[in-house]
Structures are given as structure tokens and as C-alpha cells.
Amino acid sequence: MFWGKIGVTLLTLGLLYNSIFAAPDTAAAWRQLLSTTLGGAGRGPVLLALALVPLNWGLEAWKWYRLARHLEPVTFGRSFRAVLVGLTLGFATPNRVGDYAGRIIELKSRRVSALGAVFLGRYCQLVATVLAGMAGLLYFLLTFYLKGYPAAGLGVAASAVLLSALVLVPLYRSRLLLAALGVWRPLRRFRPALAIMPTYPARALHAVLAISGLRYAVFCGQFMLLLAAYGVRGPVGPGLAAVAGTFFLKSLVPSLNALADVGVRELSATHLFGLLGQPALPVLSASLSLWVINIALPSAAGLLLVPGLRVLREKRAGK
Numbered sequence: 001m002f003w004g005k006i007g008v009t010l011l012t013l014g015l016l017y018n019s020i021f022a023a024p025d026t027a028a029a030w031r032q033l034l035s036t037t038l039g040g041a042g043r044g045p046v047l048l049a050l051a052l053v054p055l056n057w058g059l060e061a062w063k064w065y066r067l068a069r070h071l072e073p074v075t076f077g078r079s080f081r082a083v084l085v086g087l088t089l090g091f092a093t094p095n096r097v098g099d100y101a102g103r104i105i106e107l108k109s110r111r112v113s114a115l116g117a118v119f120l121g122r123y124c125q126l127v128a129t130v131l132a133g134m135a136g137l138l139y140f141l142l143t144f145y146l147k148g149y150p151a152a153g154l155g156v157a158a159s160a161v162l163l164s165a166l167v168l169v170p171l172y173r174s175r176l177l178l179a180a181l182g183v184w185r186p187l188r189r190f191r192p193a194l195a196i197m198p199t200y201p202a203r204a205l206h207a208v209l210a211i212s213g214l215r216y217a218v219f220c221g222q223f224m225l226l227l228a229a230y231g232v233r234g235p236v237g238p239g240l241a242a243v244a245g246t247f248f249l250k251s252l253v254p255s256l257n258a259l260a261d262v263g264v265r266e267l268s269a270t271h272l273f274g275l276l277g278q279p280a281l282p283v284l285s286a287s288l289s290l291w292v293i294n295i296a297l298p299s300a301a302g303l304l305l306v307p308g309l310r311v312l313r314e315k316r317a318g319k
Contacts, residue, residue: 042229059215082106088302115193128216133248136241230282242272
């Protein structure tokens with residue numbers, strides 16, 4: 001599985017390289033596109049998308065603050081630092097497991113339960129992605145693939161509604177999730193960490209899910225701004241459906257690391273926007289820019305906070 005993910009990642013990045021950088025005409029067109037965007041009318045939307053980065057990760061810090069204070073008293077500042085450090089540590093780890101470490105080591109106790117809290121926060125974000133993404137992909141299925149097949153379209157729509165309802169079950173009926181984990185022996189080791197989930201009241205789950213929805217809206221807004229900056233024009237509704245579908249397809253593929261997300265998201269975006277008649281190069285540029293401003297730059301900023309981790313301060317104090 002590990003080497004399979006590496007192979008898929010290398011293949012995807014290789015295809016992107018051959019499609020853009022290795023072709024002289026395409027590479028020149030991309031450089032011209034970047035120069036025109038950053039030096040012309042596209043500068044405003046790019047700067048606005050950059051200005052939303054602190055809001056994006058501020059919402060994630062707020063979400064972690066709401067989850068972590070259920071375990072021990074924390075401040076928003078500590079939560080924000082834990083989120084940035086987790087982003088940095090998760091940048092090069094499979095499925096971003098370093099994100100768990102970055103948040104947990106900032107806590108003073110109940111670190112096993114903190115695993116469940118981090119999982120709960122990530123699952124709420126996944127719920128927002130799945131609910132919006134199902135609607136986005138449903139638009140493309142009914143418009144481009146199942147047009148003229150009303151019975152099949154009705155079945156797909158009913159399946160989408162059912163799956164959207166099922167994705168909420170582990171969130172609001174987490175005891176069922178714990179019971180399911182107990183059935184299969186290899187998954188029983190996760191039960192101690194996830195046992196914290198049923199202790200969160202419904203009101204707290206509503207709040208975390210709402211924050212996840214706001215953060216998802218910020219992501220979509222940034223993507224739409226960058227698309228406009230690179231000259232992608234078209235109706236807002238289908239564009240939002242393509243953005244939602246892109247995020248959903250990316251979430252279905254387990255990532256080797258943050259860099260591996262690049263290929264999955266870019267291929268999904270170029271395909272869905274291609275169905276809308278949009279050229280691949282501006283879409284690809286917008287998607288890559290979204291990754292740079294939301295993942296690469298904040299990860300670099302998080303490097304400045306790593307030496308101040310609580311666990312490192314404790315080790316220095318013990319020497």
C-alpha cells in the first residue's frame with residue numbers, strides 16, 4: 001500500500017510535469033499567465049485570497065480550541081500554535097499524522113483522549129467536504145453523464161442523499177462507531193482514543209460542524225478568487241459545483257503527504273472544469289496557488305514555532 005501510494009504520487013507529478021514544464025510552449029504560456037495575473041488585474045483577487053489565509057487557519061484553531069477545552073483548560077493562542085505546528089509536522093507524514101502529534105504534545109494531560117478529539121475535528125471537516133462535494137458531483141453526473149436517463153439520475157440522487165445521511169451517523173451516534181470497532185480485532189486498538197467522542201454534547205458537535213462549514217466556505221472562496229485571478233470565467237453555480245467536487249474527490253484518496261495532495265486535486269479540478277469548457281492551464285495555476293498559500297506558506301511559518309513546543313521546553317528544563 002505504501003509503495004502503491006508512492007507510485008501513484010510519482011506518476012501524477014510526472015504527468016503534470018510532462019504536461020506543463022516539459023512542453024516549451026506550455027511552459028512559456030504558464031510563465032506569461034503568471035506574469036499577467038500577478039502584475040495586472042488578477043493581483044487584487046490573489047491578495048484577497050492571501051488575506052483569507054489567517055481566517056482559514058484561525059477557524060481551524062477555533063475548532064481545535066472548542067474540542068481541546070473539553071479535555072483541559074486551553075487558550076486560543078495555544079490552540080492556534082498547536083494547529084500551525086501540526087500543519088508543519090504533518091506536511092511530510094503519511095495521511096498527515098504529524099498533525100495529531102503537533103496538537104497533542106501541546107496538551108498537558110489526557111493525550112490518548114486528545115487523539116479522539118483531533119479525529120473528531122478532522123471528521124467534522126470531512127463531513128462538510130462530503131456533503132458539499134456530493135451535491136457538486138451530483139450536478140455533473142446529472143448534467144453530463146446521466147442526461148436523458150431520468151431513472152438512473154433519480155437512483156443516483158437518492159443514493160447521494162442516503163450517503164449524506166450515513167456520513168453523519170459516526171458523528172452523532174459515535175457509540176455505534178465504537179461498537180463497530182470492537183467487532184474487528186485490528187481496529188480495537190483505536191477504541192481507547194475514540195472513547196472520548198460520545199462525551200461531547202450535541203451542542204458542541206453542532207458548533208464544531210458549523211465552524212467546519214465556515215472554513216470550507218473560506219476554502220471555496222479562495223479557490224474562486226484565484227480562478228477569477230487567472231481568467232477563468234463562467235456561471236458561479238457550476239463553478240462552485242466544480243470546486244466542491246474537486247475537494248470531495250481529493251478527500252477520497254489517502255495522501256502520502258501534503259505534496260501528494262497536489263496531483264490529486266489538480267487532476268480533479270482540470271477534469272471537472274474541463275467539462276465546463278474551461279482551459280486546463282488557468283485552472284491548474286489556480287489550484288497550485290491554492291496549495292501554496294494555504295499549505296506551503298503556513299507550514300513554513302509553523303517551522304518558527306517548533307522550537308517552542310511544550311515538550312521541548314520540558315526537556316530543556318530537565319537538563
